[in-house]
Amino acid sequence: MERGAGKLPPRPMIRAFFVEFVFPLLLFLFLRSVVRNLIQGYRGRVQPQPQPFARQAPKVPAGGELKKDPVCGTYVSTAASVTRTVGGQVMYFCSEECRDKYKVA
Ligand SMILES: [Zn+2]
Numbered sequence: 001m002e003r004g005a006g007k008l009p010p011r012p013m014i015r016a017f018f019v020e021f022v023f024p025l026l027l028f029l030f031l032r033s034v035v036r037n038l039i040q041g042y043r044g045r046v047q048p049q050p051q052p053f054a055r056q057a058p059k060v061p062a063g064g065e066l067k068k069d070p071v072c073g074t075y076v077s078t079a080a081s082v083t084r085t086v087g088g089q090v091m092y093f094c095s096e097e098c099r100d101k102y103k104v105a
Pocket residue numbers: 069071072073074093094095098
């Protein structure tokens with residue numbers, strides 16, 4: 001009968017090992033992953049701006065400003081026109097033909 005009692009001691013030790021070491025470790029890892037997910041989710045929400053080319057092309061959206069083609073006199077939308085910077089000033093043309101003509105003139 002005392003043999004069985006002699007085999008018992010290891011169990012409480014294992015339990016203590018789990019309670020005092022493994023469980024806190026798992027809790028720590030779990031909380032760390034939760035915090036990381038929260039931070040990543042927060043970042044993903046803060047910077048959802050996939051517009052790296054928006055700064056490069058400061059054009060007015062379709063139906064924006066109307067500019068007069070200096071070659072043929074047609075009014076063209078700044079969003080749909082052919083642009084060319086002449087002397088630091090942006091010129092708007094209805095087509096590449098007009099743009100090239102202005103270049104010559
Ligand atoms: Zn034109």
